[in-house]
Amino acid sequence: MxxxxxxxxxxxxxxxxWRSTVIAEGRMRGARLGLDVDWAAFADEWRAGYPLAMDEVRRGALPWTNLDGLHRRILDRLLAARGIVLDDAEAAEFNRVWHRxxxxxxxxxxxxxxxxxxxxxxxxxxxxxxxxxxxxxxxxxxxxxxxxxxxxxxxxxxxxxxxxxxxxxxxxxxxxxxxxxxxxxxxxxxxxxxxxxxxxxxxxxxxxxxxxxxxxxxxxxxxxxxxxxxxxxx
Structure with a gap:
């Protein structure tokens, strides 16, 4: 070529x-907050939700949303499915794991x-x-x-x-x-x-x-x- x-x-x-970093941060936060979570499965589900979220934008079900916004929507769903309640500051900081x-x-x-x-x-x-x-x-x-x-x-x-x-x-x-x-x-x-x-x-x-x-x-x-x-x- x-x-x-x-x-x-x-x-x-x-x-x-991305996977190892998200797992490590999840374990750190889980230990601090007393959360019993399979963080490997959590990381995989978080990543797997992103193509589906992009398709929502393509179909017009969502307005244009950047990846931070899509990641936060997925995170909120994953936490709710596990009965985990984080305050907004904690959830926002966890969502920024994708920045680091x-x-x-x-x-x-x-x-x-x-x-x-x-x-x-x-x-x-x-x-x-x-x-x-x-x-x-x-x-x-x-x-x-x-x-x-x-x-x-x-x-x-x-x-x-x-x-x-x-x-x-x-x-x-x-x-x-x-x-x-x-x-x-x-x-x-x-x-x-x-x-x-x-x-x-x-x-x-x-x-x-x-x-x-x-x-x-x-x-x-x-x-x-x-x-x-x-x-x-x-």
Whole structure:
């Protein structure tokens, strides 16, 4: 493939380990508040609720709502289903766990190497403030933050991918989308972007099934971000 003019990255699961971070924070809060909760199941349900919440916006059942708002709606439902009552300040602070997710071990090194040659930016459904806070927490060296919030659409809507290309002043064929999720990459490819799959086998916990994909489906396949940098000659 041709050398990309810029790299854009999915964030949740690709750049950061959302599940382990949410579980750890849930256990910390549970110990402090005396809550008996299966925090691994809680984290999985919280994440699983987000595609359904986005669909509510797409169908018009909800007005445009950023990811913080969607996460809070899901959190409130999960707490109510377990009979847990938190005051608003406590619930709001728990909801901000998504702002302080920890990176995968290879993330910062790999991004730093890639940034030495290419512009690197987020392309995430996370809202701008969430992504800025996460970058500061995790030391993520982005050149730019691109969020679904900027385009009024969520991935995998094509407006998100094409909007990032437009802001980069590049053709879609000059932009490489990096993600650990085949569905995200397929949508980016349909919008004309190049694609790079990075394996994150622990995203949903040890032994969890990964979404299937086919050999040759994506332009690049890498074990992690350091391997991606090597494959791009950095």
């Amino acid at each position: 041709n050398a990309p003019g810029a790299l854009v990255f999915d964030v949740f699961g690709t750049v950061v380990d 997710l920890d990176p995968w071990p290879d993330t910062v090194e790999g991004l730093t190497r890639l940034k030495a040659r290419f512009p690197v930016a987020t392309l995430s459904n996370g809202n701008v403030r969430l992504l800025v806070d996460m970058a500061r927490h995790a030391g993520l060296p982005w050149d730019a933050i691109f969020s679904a919030e900027m385009f009024g659409h969520y991935k995998p809507d094509p407006e998100v991918y094409l909007g990032a290309c437009r802001l980069l002043d590049l053709l879609p064929s000059q932009v490489l989308m990096v993600a650990a999720h085949p569905s995200d990459l397929r949508a980016a490819r349909a919008a004309g972007l190049m694609t790079a799959y990075v394996s994150r086998p622990l995203e949903r916990g040890a032994g969890a099934a990964m979404a299937p994909w086919s050999d040759g489906e994506f332009d690049l396949v890498a074990d992690d971000f350091v391997d991606l940098a090597r494959r791009l000659g950095v």
